[in-house]
Amino acid sequence: MLRHATDDDTRQQEEIDAAGRSAEFRYCRDRIAARKLPMKLARVEKILGGGRMTFYFMAESRVDFRDLVRDLAREYRMRIELKQIGARDEAKILGDVSYCGRELCCSSWIRDMKPVTMKMAKNQKSTLDPSKISGMCGRLLCCLRYEDAVYTEHRKNLPKRGRRVTVCSTGEAGVVLHQEVLAATCVVLLDRGGTATVPAADLKIIEAPAQPS
Numbered sequence: 001m002l003r004h005a006t007d008d009d010t011r012q013q014e015e016i017d018a019a020g021r022s023a024e025f026r027y028c029r030d031r032i033a034a035r036k037l038p039m040k041l042a043r044v045e046k047i048l049g050g051g052r053m054t055f056y057f058m059a060e061s062r063v064d065f066r067d068l069v070r071d072l073a074r075e076y077r078m079r080i081e082l083k084q085i086g087a088r089d090e091a092k093i094l095g096d097v098s099y100c101g102r103e104l105c106c107s108s109w110i111r112d113m114k115p116v117t118m119k120m121a122k123n124q125k126s127t128l129d130p131s132k133i134s135g136m137c138g139r140l141l142c143c144l145r146y147e148d149a150v151y152t153e154h155r156k157n158l159p160k161r162g163r164r165v166t167v168c169s170t171g172e173a174g175v176v177l178h179q180e181v182l183a184a185t186c187v188v189l190l191d192r193g194g195t196a197t198v199p200a201a202d203l204k205i206i207e208a209p210a211q212p213s
Contacts, residue, residue, distance in 0.1 A: 024076070028055055031071045039063050042085060052079040059084055087137040088113050098136060105142050116140040120148040123155070125181070154181045157200055164206040167198050173206065 005013075024044045032039055039059040046053045053076060057063075065082050072080045088106060098104050106113065121133050121144055135141045158179045159165050165188060166173050174190040184200045 024053065027075060028068075028072060031068055032057075035067060035071075037063055037065060037068060039065070039084075042089075052081065054081045054083060056083050056085050056089070058087070087139055088142075098141075104136060106137075110142060110146075113142075114145060116142060116145045120144045123148055124151050151181050154184065155179065157184065158186060159200070159203055159205050165203045166206055167196070168202050168204055172196075176203075 024046065025041065028044065029041050032041060038061075039057045042056045042058055044053065044055050053072070055072070063084070069080050069082060102108075116139065118128070118140070121128060121140065124144065124147060127133060133141055133144065158181065159176045161176050161178055163176050164173065165176055165186075167188065167190075172190050172192065174188040174196075177187045177189050177195065179186050180197070185197050186200060186203060188196050188198050188203070190196060
């Protein structure tokens with residue numbers, strides 16, 4: 001930080017942002033089309049003071065944009081930078097509203113865009129239908145990542161599927177069918193038949209007998 005922004009700085013930045021969404025953006029988009037470059041322009045940022053302009057774009061692979069940089073430098077007479085971004089970065093830059101009705105987490109508060117994996121979805125027993133667990137960017141929902149640690153920690157206190165257990169309050173034995181992580185309960189297939197949903201605190205793991213040497 002060099003200094004606090006003044007009212008004049010704020011006014012200049014508003015003018016720069018407005019220009020970036022109009023003339024510069026349209027010109028760059030037109031030059032991309034004219035040169036038939038396989039890239040999609042996402043945003044234009046112009047540094048306060050007018051010394052540098054950054055163009056953010058998406059592309060499936062590396063793009064030779066040297067001629068495009070020359071076009072832009074010749075037009076605007078300033079330092080030009082082109083930065084390739086991914087689908088998550090585009091959603092963060094453009095902003096939107098997610099299925100929950102709130103502003104996208106990547107736009108509003110997430111700063112560190114770490115990977116999100118299908119293992120996280122399985123850990124939380126989410127549907128594995130990509131259309132239901134993907135965000136506006138087409139990638140897995142970011143909330144799967146920051147909720148994963150809670151599920152992982154809670155799961156440590158639950159008997160694993162397939163373990164034999166005793167229901168302490170009734171003395172009945174059975175096998176764990178599956179876990180309800182947030183509810184801290186397990187569905188147990190009882191030896192006498194039928195199932196019961198039992199709090200994890202009421203279950204005791206039956207240790208397997210030692211194998212003869």
